Amino acid sequence: ELVSNWGEFNSYLSQVVSRIYPQAPHYANEMVNKTRLSSQISNARRILFTNLFDKESEEALGYEAHLFPPDKTIYLSLFKQKGFHQKVGENWQLAEPTDDTFQPIWQEFLAFLEASKQTKRPLNEFVDVVSSRPFKVKKGLMDFLLPLFLLVKRESFALYFEGTRFIPNLSGDTLDLLIRKPQDYSVKAFHVEGVRLEVFNHYRELLSQATTEELSTKSFISTIIPFLTFYKELKPYAKQTSGITKEAQRLREAITKATDPEKSFFEDFPQALGFSLSELNDSPEKLEVYFEQLRSCIKEIQTCYDILLERFEEYIRKDVLGLKASVE
Numbered sequence: 001e002l003v004s005n006w007g008e009f010n011s012y013l014s015q016v017v018s019r020i021y022p023q024a025p026h027y028a029n030e031m032v033n034k035t036r037l038s039s040q041i042s043n044a045r046r047i048l049f050t051n052l053f054d055k056e057s058e059e060a061l062g063y064e065a066h067l068f069p070p071d072k073t074i075y076l077s078l079f080k081q082k083g084f085h086q087k088v089g090e091n092w093q094l095a096e097p098t099d100d101t102f103q104p105i106w107q108e109f110l111a112f113l114e115a116s117k118q119t120k121r122p123l124n125e126f127v128d129v130v131s132s133r134p135f136k137v138k139k140g141l142m143d144f145l146l147p148l149f150l151l152v153k154r155e156s157f158a159l160y161f162e163g164t165r166f167i168p169n170l171s172g173d174t175l176d177l178l179i180r181k182p183q184d185y186s187v188k189a190f191h192v193e194g195v196r197l198e199v200f201n202h203y204r205e206l207l208s209q210a211t212t213e214e215l216s217t218k219s220f221i222s223t224i225i226p227f228l229t230f231y232k233e234l235k236p237y238a239k240q241t242s243g244i245t246k247e248a249q250r251l252r253e254a255i256t257k258a259t260d261p262e263k264s265f266f267e268d269f270p271q272a273l274g275f276s277l278s279e280l281n282d283s284p285e286k287l288e289v290y291f292e293q294l295r296s297c298i299k300e301i302q303t304c305y306d307i308l309l310e311r312f313e314e315y316i317r318k319d320v321l322g323l324k325a326s327v328e
Contacts, residue, residue, distance in 0.1 A: 021136040023104035025145075029077050031070065034140035041140070044070035049147060049172050051075075057091040074144070084148055094152045105130055105137065109149045113157055113189045120160060123182035146182070147175040155216035157189045158262060166260045168221050188262070190215040195281035196266060202291050203265055220261040227264075230298070231255045235305040244304050247273050248297040273297065 017024075027033060031041050048061075048071040055062040060080070063072045079085040083098025097106055112126045127146065130137045137145065150159075151170060159167040159174075163186055167174060178185040200223070201211040207226050212219050231239070231252070239256075242249065250272035258264040266277050273293045280287045317323045 021134055023134040024101075024136050025082075025099070025105055025141070026101040027078060027082070027141060029074065031074070031140075033138055035138055037140045037143060041070060041074075042143075044074060045143060046172060046176065047071040048075055048079075049175060052079075052085075052094075052151070053172060056085075056093060059087070059092055061085070061092075078144060079148070084152070094148070096152060105135055105145070106149070108135070109153075113153060113187065116157065116187050116189045117191045120163060120186040120188045122163075122184075122186045123178060127182050143179045146179055150175075150178075150187075155218060157187045158217060158220070158260070160186045160188070160260070164259065168217070190220075190262065195277065195287075199277070199280060199287070200265060202287070206291060206295065215262075220265075224258060224261040224264065227255050227258060230302070234301065237308060238301055238305045241304055241308075243308075244300050245297070247293065248300045251294070251297045252301055269294065 031038075031044075037045065047069075051061040051063070051071070060072075061075060063075065075085070081099070082102055083096070084094060085092055086095045086098070088095070097103065108130060109126060112121060112129075115121060123146065127142060129135070131139070131142065154170055159170065161167055162184055167185075197213075197215065200215060200219075203223055204211055204219075207223065209223065239252070244252075251269065254264065254268040254272045258268070270276060270280065270290060273290060275286065275290045280290060
């Protein structure tokens with residue numbers, strides 16, 4: 001069928017595109033729907049996400065009602081209109097999109113995170129999928145959606161740079177870098193079922209922290225920090241001595257290399273004491289034994305310097321001064 005004017009041609013073209021890319025999100029914004037963002041819109045994106053970090057709980061991110069800079073225009077048409085920024089109770093917060101046309105790409109992101117429970121997944125894998133059929137999201141829009149998706153689910157995964165370096169907090173600078181080179185960043189969703197949650201809560205009880213019903217970036221960080229602080233505050237002797245048990249030495253080494261909280265808690269710390277997560281899962285008794293040994297090794301590392309001083313004092317008192325009993 002021939003078309004007789006530009007209007008019919010555009011209508012026909014829209015039908016073709018809808019058939020080829022049926023899961024593309026609908027977002028009518030010429031500033032963003034581009035293969036590459038202009039410097040003006042890139043700057044607007046940075047300002048918008050800075051406002052989001054600073055004023056997420058405020059209505060309209062604190063934008064003044066009578067002003068409409070480019071970043072506010074994008075906020076209204078994407079963040080607010082598509083449901084990413086919603087009022088929950090008394091405060092505003094990020095949430096999953098409410099716009100039906102954004103649900104396919106959102107579900108694809110959730111599936112991507114779910115698959116990362118087993119192994120780390122580089123972000124470019126998700127970007128490659130949604131940049132092709134049946135989504136075909138252009139990079140201009142992806143530069144907004146990828147940071148948004150990550151921020152909405154920020155408590156449910158760990159982010160890594162080049163596969164090994166754990167990034168505890170998402171920042172504006174990190175978001176800028178990961179949209180430029182998503183292949184350099186990977187995610188691993190927290191696996192919260194069964195023994196992992198039980199083991200994690202044992203760690204929190206060990207540290208006199210409240211137990212939790214789910215694993216999150218925030219809870220992992222708050223739980224690993226005391227271990228790192230413990231090592232940092234040790235005397236140089238306690239950091240280096242081989243005069244402690246092999247188990248305590250291996251635990252000390254695992255703490256010094258703790259850059260990935262999930263791996264440290266569920267793999268490195270148990271292995272240092274001769275346990276595996278599967279063993280802890282199969283035997284409640286071994287779980288209790290593991291944490292008793294963990295407490296013992298921590299105490300051994302913590303007190304080894306004081307014990308060294310006591311040995312020196314005892315040697316000086318008995319062998320140098322010839323004293324029989326300690327002097328009060």
